[in-house]
Each structure stands twice: as C-alpha cells, then as structure tokens.
Amino acid sequence: MTAETPKHVVFDIGRVLIHYDPHLGLEEVIPDEAERRFFLAEVCTHEWNLEQDRGRPWAEAEAEAIARHPDRADQIRSFRRNWSKMVPHAYDDSVGLMLGLIEAGVDVTMLTNFAPDTFVEARAKFPFLDRPRGVTVSGEVREIKPDRAIYDLHVERFGLDPSASLFIDDSQKNVDGARAAGWQAVLFVSPGQLARDLSERGLPVAAG
Structure with a gap:
C-alpha cells in the first residue's frame, strides 16, 4: 500500500x-468547429462558466457576456439552454x-x-x-x-x-x-x- x-x-x-463537453451543446448553434472553439475561448469561456459554479445566476452571466458580445446573444443564451446535451x-x-x-x-x-x-x-x-x-x-x-x-x-x-x-x-x-x-x-x-x-x-x- x-x-x-x-x-x-x-x-x-x-x-x-x-x-462533460460544452462543444456538444453548441454543435447545432455553431456548426463550424473553429468558430465554436473561438466562442468557448473568448465568449463563454471556462472562467466565465466557473462563476456560475461559484453561484452567479445564469441571467447575470448571460447579461455580462452579451454586453461584451451583443451580436452573439442567442449563442450565449444557448449555452444554458442546451446544457443537458453537454452531459x-x-x-x-x-x-x-x-x-x-x-x-x-x-x-x-x-x-x-x-x-x-x-x-x-x-x-x-x-x-x-x-x-x-x-x-x-x-x-x-x-x-x-x-x-x-x-x-x-x-x-x-x-x-x-x-x-x-x-x-x-x-x-x-x-x-x-x-x-x-x-x-x-x-x-x-x-x-x-x-x-x-x-x-x-x-x-x-x-x-x-
């Protein structure tokens, strides 16, 4: 021992x-793999998601990300909406x-x-x-x-x-x-x- x-x-x-794989929840929303990788690296990042693990409400998280990337509002909301596909x-x-x-x-x-x-x-x-x-x-x-x-x-x-x-x-x-x-x-x-x-x-x- x-x-x-x-x-x-x-x-x-x-x-x-x-x-757990966040790509699985975003494949239909962002079909292009390179674009999806950019989204997870720069928009809904690991660090961004970690704040929800710390207790930040999703509405607040989405608002923060949309303020940074207003053109990606639907993609950002899809992260939570499609979460079950990630597991x-x-x-x-x-x-x-x-x-x-x-x-x-x-x-x-x-x-x-x-x-x-x-x-x-x-x-x-x-x-x-x-x-x-x-x-x-x-x-x-x-x-x-x-x-x-x-x-x-x-x-x-x-x-x-x-x-x-x-x-x-x-x-x-x-x-x-x-x-x-x-x-x-x-x-x-x-x-x-x-x-x-x-x-x-x-x-x-x-x-x-």
Whole structure:
C-alpha cells in the first residue's frame, strides 16, 4: 500500500463520473468547429462558466457576456439552454467503482464545482448521484475548488478526517488543493487507473 487506507472517499463528478463537453451543446448553434472553439475561448469561456459554479445566476452571466458580445446573444443564451446535451452519458466503469465502494460499506461523498440548477438537472438524469451519503455543490455554498475553504467546509459538513479522506478529481489543481487541505488525493485519468489507486490504498474494487 502507498498510503493509509482511507475511511472516506470523496468523488468529483464532471469528467470523473459523468462526461462533460460544452462543444456538444453548441454543435447545432455553431456548426463550424473553429468558430465554436473561438466562442468557448473568448465568449463563454471556462472562467466565465466557473462563476456560475461559484453561484452567479445564469441571467447575470448571460447579461455580462452579451454586453461584451451583443451580436452573439442567442449563442450565449444557448449555452444554458442546451446544457443537458453537454452531459450525454456517465462513465459506467467509474460509477461501478463508486457504487462498489458504497456497497462494501465505505463512506462515500461527492465534492463538485457545479451550478446549483444544472446540478439539479444532472441529479435527475443520473440517479446514481443520489447514492453517496451526500454532496457539496460549489454553487450552493459559494465556495469553489481549489480554494481551501470548500475542502474544509466539506470536512465539517460530513464529519470527515482529512488525513483519512481520499479525494478523486480530474483536475491537478483540485487534487493539489485537497492535498494542501491535508487530504489524500489522486488525479483521475481513467477508470482503470482509479481502480489501481483504490486497490493500492487497500480499498475494495468492484469486479468487472
């Protein structure tokens, strides 16, 4: 084993349990790939979307972007309107690992950067998100990864021991943030690697 066996496992959601790709929600609105890449790099950027994960209302976000690019108002509004197309499916193997931990009696929670309303949609679309003991949603608590405050808040809300908590995230910054908060953490790159990471820490890995 490479570390103390964790008592708690905390999953990120986007690109760990469910697929997320903003291009998928914009293909019909902006068919040209180069134009779509420009739109996501300069108009509805990752940083712009992150403010919704921090709790900014969509109406305010759209107004801000439209003020910068008034000729793209419909494209900007389509980002939220077509959000469900951006999360087309779950990563079944990752979900299987998470459910296997739960069924084996391991304490599992989730910590995610997500807007409150889109998380409601995700929960309805992917019922397995109700299986862990609970979730901290950045947009609801108005704190965001990788800031220290959200890790400490999650610990407090769910009564975790940070040193006995294993965090799984697809962002190295978020993994580093968890480690800085005293957690164990691994970078998610594939379900296969996650299974090895869990096994190395003495955690049960579901067959299949």
